[in-house]
Amino acid sequence: MQLLKNMTQSAIVLGLFAVIGTGLVADIFDQTKQRIADNERASVLRNLHQLIPPDRHDNDLFNDTTTIYDARLGTNQAITVYRARIKAKPVAAIIGAIAPDGYSGAIKLLVAINYNGTLAGVRVVQHKETPGLGDRVDIERSSWILGFNGKSLNNPTENKWRVKRDGGVFDQLTGATITPRAIVKAVRNSLIYFNQHRDRLFDTVDPKDKNE
Amino acid sequence: MNNFSQIFRDGMWKSNVAFVQLLGLCPLLAVTNTVINGLGLGLATTLTLISSNVVVSMVRNFIRPEIRIPVFVLVIASVVTAIELAMNAWFHDMYKILGIFIPLIVTNCAIIARAESFASKNNVARSFADGLFMGLGFTCVLILLGALREGLGFGTLFQQAHLMFGEAARGLQITLISDYQGFLLAILPPGAFFGLGLLIAGKNIIDKRREAKQQVMASAAVAEATK
Numbered sequence: 183m184q185l186l187k188n189m190t191q192s193a194i195v196l197g198l199f200a201v202i203g204t205g206l207v208a209d210i211f212d213q214t215k216q217r218i219a220d221n222e223r224a225s226v227l228r229n230l231h232q233l234i235p236p237d238r239h240d241n242d243l244f245n246d247t248t249t250i251y252d253a254r255l256g257t258n259q260a261i262t263v264y265r266a267r268i269k270a271k272p273v274a275a276i277i278g279a280i281a282p283d284g285y286s287g288a289i290k291l292l293v294a295i296n297y298n299g300t301l302a303g304v305r306v307v308q309h310k311e312t313p314g315l316g317d318r319v320d321i322e323r324s325s326w327i328l329g330f331n332g333k334s335l336n337n338p339t340e341n342k343w344r345v346k347r348d349g350g351v352f353d354q355l356t357g358a359t360i361t362p363r364a365i366v367k368a369v370r371n372s373l374i375y376f377n378q379h380r381d382r383l384f385d386t387v388d389p390k391d392k393n394e
Numbered sequence: 395m396n397n398f399s400q401i402f403r404d405g406m407w408k409s410n411v412a413f414v415q416l417l418g419l420c421p422l423l424a425v426t427n428t429v430i431n432g433l434g435l436g437l438a439t440t441l442t443l444i445s446s447n448v449v450v451s452m453v454r455n456f457i458r459p460e461i462r463i464p465v466f467v468l469v470i471a472s473v474v475t476a477i478e479l480a481m482n483a484w485f486h487d488m489y490k491i492l493g494i495f496i497p498l499i500v501t502n503c504a505i506i507a508r509a510e511s512f513a514s515k516n517n518v519a520r521s522f523a524d525g526l527f528m529g530l531g532f533t534c535v536l537i538l539l540g541a542l543r544e545g546l547g548f549g550t551l552f553q554q555a556h557l558m559f560g561e562a563a564r565g566l567q568i569t570l571i572s573d574y575q576g577f578l579l580a581i582l583p584p585g586a587f588f589g590l591g592l593l594i595a596g597k598n599i600i601d602k603r604r605e606a607k608q609q610v611m612a613s614a615a616v617a618e619a620t621k
Contacts, residue, residue: 188458191458192458192460192461195456195457195458195461195465196461196464196465196468199465199468199469200468202472203468203469203471203472204472206472206476207472207475207476207479210475210476210479210480211479214479214480214482214483217483217484218479218482218483218486221482221483221486222486224486225486225487225490312578312582313427313547313576313578313581313582314547314576314578314581315578
């Protein structure tokens with residue numbers, strides 16, 4: 183009898199702690215939810231604005247997106263494309279492409295392509311490359327990534343869209359060839375995709391809605 | 395009062411979480427590639443230690459011994475989740491860098507060890523002090539190791555301080571050696587092991603010297619007394 187009483191007591195105390203703990207976490211989640219969403223939005227916009235400055239668009243860059251699926255962009259998952267417009271006219275698209283063959287796994291990129299097909303810029307947003315070697319593709323570490331600015335699918339020509347070691351025009355990084363090679367390839371694939379699907383990319387009707 | 399200085403000495407030096415108890419090494423080794431990262435994780439851990447110690451100490455008389463461990467786990471998990479959400483809200487960039495290591499504070503054995511071995515046997519004030527000094531002791535090691543690795547690896551100190559203190563803190567960065575090529579090993583995980591090993595060895599040397607000094611003094615006192 184005593185044992186049963188002790189067990190019930192313990193169960194109640196444990197249950198009480200679970201309820202209080204969960205309640206506390208739920209309350210804090212509720213109070214920080216908006217702030218965290220704002221932070222994430224600000225952090226994405228900061229990346230996007232490095233490529234397409236605020237004066238080059240007047241639309242809501244964060245929400246004017248479409249999703250695409252194409253294995254050439256480095257993943258079978260959905261890829262987000264942000265679209266910059268001025269007075270509803272397309273200015274540029276920013277493709278969240280992935281270079282799947284980095285030295286230490288996938289490298290997440292933002293590839294900004296002007297409507298006329300030239301590159302507005304490229305940024306690495308997430309990578310696991312070696313510190314001090316491959317991580318120089320990050321704008322915080324070196325200006326290597328700026329070498330893409332102004333390039334397009336035909337400038338340089340196809341067999342020059344490589345790092346210098348492979349006979350192309352893009353610098354490799356001392357001690358790290360694999361990382362730049364992966365990024366050059368991914369950027370070129372993004373350009374190919376853009377050229378083939380340009381007008382659909384800027385379509386304001388979401389392809390998902392079309393089917394409905 | 396004497397009691398609190400004892401707690402202070404235990405936390406900062408004598409039973410330092412990282413140097414002596416060797417607890418919580420996984421986050422310690424993983425995030426200490428810069429001073430600021432170390433500081434960020436250290437403060438988050440300290441906050442967790444204080445909160446969990448205080449709560450555990452407050453409820454220590456209502457909990458049957460059989461269920462104390464699950465209760466501690468619940469308390470620690472709630473506290474860490476709350477801190478994680480708060481950090482995501484107010485130190486978003488820092489949160490992105492420390493990433494997985496914030497929720498993993500839950501698994502830092504130092505926290506449940508302090509709850510079990512100290513907070514569950516002591517009053518709230520002493521448990522608070524224990525959490526504070528154990529946490530600060532841990533933070534100091536994180537900062538020291540961060541400084542060692544960042545200095546050797548990047549040739550700087552306090553880089554990316556703006557992640558924690560806002561844009562104004564960008565100027566805090568100190569460049570020790572300009573045009574430094576970097577020493578990769580220090581930044582990679584093995585560098586953390588080497589660094590921690592050296593720091594622990596350093597602490598042991600200091601302890602040995604002190605002990606020797608005390609012995610000399612003690613024997614001198616004995617000699618004095620027998621004269």
